Amino acid sequence: MTPGSNLPLNTVRVTVDVAAPVRLDVSALLLSADGKVRSDADFIFFNQPTGPGVSYRSGGGAAPDSVTVDTGALPPGIERIVVTASPDAAGQTFRGIEPTATVRDAVGGTVIATFTPPQLGTETALVVVEVYQRGGAWKVRAVGQGYANGLAGIATDFGVSVEEEPAPAAAAAPPAPPAPPAQPASYPASPWLGGATQPPPAAPPAPPAPVPAAAPPAGGKINLDKGRVSLQKNQTVSLVKGGRPLLTQVKMGLGWEPAFRGGNIDLDASVIAYGPQRNHIDSCYFGKLSILGGAIKHSGDNLTGEGAGDDEVIVVDLGRLPADATGLVFTVNSFSGQKFTDVAKAYCRLIDASSGEELVRFDLTSAEPQTGVMMAKLIRQFSGEWEMTAMGEFVKSRTVRGMVKPAAQAL
Known part of the structure; x- marks a missing residue:
């Protein structure tokens, strides 16, 4: 498949495997007609692996992570399921490690389609594919939409409220690493928060200079708003x-x-x-x-x-x-x-x-x-x-x- 192309689904249950040369965090969101999640229950990931009609399976690093969608079990009003991915390593981009999504019949295993988003650069998160309903029929579409601000950017776009972690205060000497913080009930170790089970890093002596928004690195996506x-x-x-x-x-x-x-x-x-x-x-x-x-x-x-x-x-x-x-x-x-x-x-x-x-x-x-x-x-x-x-x-x-x-x- 190429970006934007779609195919009809002739099966009720499909599985989307997402593979890359590095380990990925794979997630799914259930979206209603307004393109937003209804609640935190519509966010499916490794610490919340099951939801209404959608489930997540970890490959454990040895196999691709996957998302299975049972279109017959989706709640009324859910019209799209987007499958997202982000490199597991903090701050890593998709440059040179383009993922491949394989869509297959969840029952028989027959491959329906494959899709590799082309020529990625500064993207740290992707909407890879989506399963969506059109005219009463279910289809799969290749998306490949990238975000340079990580999975939090995707979350914000689709209505997930992400509470950013405060930046650690600068200190003359770095303190001992704190214990992992307690997780909110709805977002235990959420990848949207950058892997909250890891202790925050010690503050650097001086923050790096910010990259000007007007000069994105090669591979970044911009629009025509600034001329x-x-x-x-x-x-x-x-x-x-x-x-x-x-x-x-x-x-x-x-x-x-x-x-x-x-x-x-x-x-x-x-x-x-x-x-x-x-x-x-x-x-x-x-x-x-x-x-x-x-x-x-x-x-x-x-x-x-x-x-x-x-x-x-x-x-x-x-x-x-x-x-x-x-x-x-x-x-x-x-x-x-x-x-x-x-x-x-x-x-x-x-x-x-x-x-x-x-x-x-x-x-x-x-x-x-x-x-x-x-x-x-x-x-x-x-x-x-x-x-x-x-x-x-x-x-x-x-x-x-x-x-x-x-x-x-x-x-």
């Missing part, structure tokens, strides 16, 4: 402004120049559209200037790369894209065989088509002796908004046809 966003490789921006998803017409402008003392550079910009199973739907390029009923259009071929401004432009009407188009990968190829080491100042930028405002920009700062590059991707999220991720991944391919398979694998 134009300049992305680094593998960084993601959510196309949301003022709390509303951007679902209007946008332009992806791609540009390049010949390297110093180089000749003309004939590169071809394209976009490849994919469905929920990474299935190739269609490609828009200089030989096919309109696809998906006109929702995606190409400006035509630029044969030299000379001149200021965008060399080729692809217009995407996000609001008109068909529902099964969940992923778009923007590529650039050198049909003549010139390598990207002969190219300078390659970039892509997302523009609001109605206002001409530049929303997002990604400048390619490195080059490899290859003939193709995946510049950026747009992924439709489960909640309906789109996210843009800077890629900058080089491929040996002179045509868009040769990019279809590697781009699908990069979704």
Whole structure:
């Protein structure tokens, strides 16, 4: 599965295993129509492993933790069960340790789907998948929504009241470690509190300088509220402004120049559209200037790369894209065989088509002796908004046809 894709469930009881190279804390929340828990009883985790229609099983570190959902036993009014995960080690992010969720029939064990959220970075907690009801039928959806503020961030979003632990006071000499604090009745050793069974660490001599909110590390997710966003490789921006998803017409402008003392550079910009199973739907390029009923259009071929401004432009009407188009990968190829080491100042930028405002920009700062590059991707999220991720991944391919398979694998 890819982020935002869904599948029908043909069984009443499903189990979701969540595995990673490190030990995880896996939890589940039962949500009503307003997207919130009704009470603490709707929070299922290792110290509260059973609830109405949902149960948790620990793998003990030797096997994946799992959550089993019995849709026939869920209380009336429960419409979604979200399965979450966080690294067990305090402060560890998901960078390089992407988890894989395996959804299977809880009775027969048949695998229904698998999902690995792609290219995670500073996220310390994830909503991995959700089991949800739509039109009287139950489905499973790949989510992969990350939080940089841990499971507490997820808890807050879904209405769980999390009482933060006070920071330990600074002292000239560190005191003896205190005994573990007594747990509240509703949150015994809750992972939302960062593992409250562990004694708090001694206060450091001086706190580290805070990271400015305006400059998140690569991999962090931001939105358009503060204006134009300049992305680094593998960084993601959510196309949301003022709390509303951007679902209007946008332009992806791609540009390049010949390297110093180089000749003309004939590169071809394209976009490849994919469905929920990474299935190739269609490609828009200089030989096919309109696809998906006109929702995606190409400006035509630029044969030299000379001149200021965008060399080729692809217009995407996000609001008109068909529902099964969940992923778009923007590529650039050198049909003549010139390598990207002969190219300078390659970039892509997302523009609001109605206002001409530049929303997002990604400048390619490195080059490899290859003939193709995946510049950026747009992924439709489960909640309906789109996210843009800077890629900058080089491929040996002179045509868009040769990019279809590697781009699908990069979704």
